[in-house]
Amino acid sequence: MNDAIEIRYSLTNLLINQYILKHNLEPVDFTFDLFVNDYLEKENITLDKNIPVTEEDFFLAVTVKKGKRIRIFINPKMSKNRFNFSICHEVSHCYYDVSKTEVSQTFFNMEENPTYYTEDELLTEELANLSASIIMLPDISLLKNLYTTKSFYSIAEEYGMSRSALWRRLVNFGKLKCGMPEELAQSSATRLQTTGNREIYHKFMSTWGSTVEKQIILDFENSILEMD
Incomplete structure (x- = not known):
């Protein structure tokens, strides 16, 4: 394991x-929203439903760090419960994966397209999924x-x-x-x-x-x- x-x-x-x-x-x-809302407010992280689009592929969610600012983009077209999980997934990235020294970072979730990820990125996404499920329950x-x-x-x-x-x-x-x-x-x-x-x-x-x-x-x- x-x-x-x-x-x-x-x-x-x-x-x-x-x-x-x-x-x-x-x-x-x-419930997850208690933790998530407090965490987003504490860390001054913005939640944005204007999700980026690349050609014909739609992201489920994207977390972007620029300087000291972090913004989470969430696709609003998902079902409510999938939307909830995606927020927890991105919060996991913010908590565990966002670097304090890197000037710019991006984490994207295109779950239906694993070919977009390297082997290391796939592990990072698996860990974020695991964390999200525990944040929820x-x-x-x-x-x-x-x-x-x-x-x-x-x-x-x-x-x-x-x-x-x-x-x-x-x-x-x-x-x-x-x-x-x-x-x-x-x-x-x-x-x-x-x-x-x-x-x-x-x-x-x-x-x-x-x-x-x-x-x-x-x-x-x-x-x-x-x-x-």
Whole structure:
């Protein structure tokens, strides 16, 4: 497994855990827009719906840094939930990838055209997607929802996620946090989506000698100790 993926997974959960604790929120009450709006305001980042166009190709989103100014361009023609994810994706670029020393930088998201990217850029985009999914639904909030009877679709709606984004979030949680093989992680996410069955997550988190559930809670509670 790529170390960068594991590191990004942990760092983004830490970031959101700290936000939740700092603002005295209950994990189930956290929504991505609270963090995103505060971050954009704090960093003085402009959100612009006048998306650039290149010939016949339309960007989903673009983040541009010029000097000390950062502007995020978002395609307004996307569905609401895809729009939400794209904002979180670009915020991830701002937080992790924008350099303090580079005079000019551009990060663009043309998800349907992977040939536009180098191998390094593809990894950067994968990491931004991972961060976006955690900003929308961090481990501590996902854990709480896994011990409810809420449907897959109710969770997606509550957290402003598309169905595909929530499904992928569950797959990554299964693989990266619970240690499931890829095939089992996918089938577990599909089972939750189609039947609401969460049993496999419960087993991987708290039975068979697993301490995953306790570790998620401990990581959340200890996040405040790492605040500046």
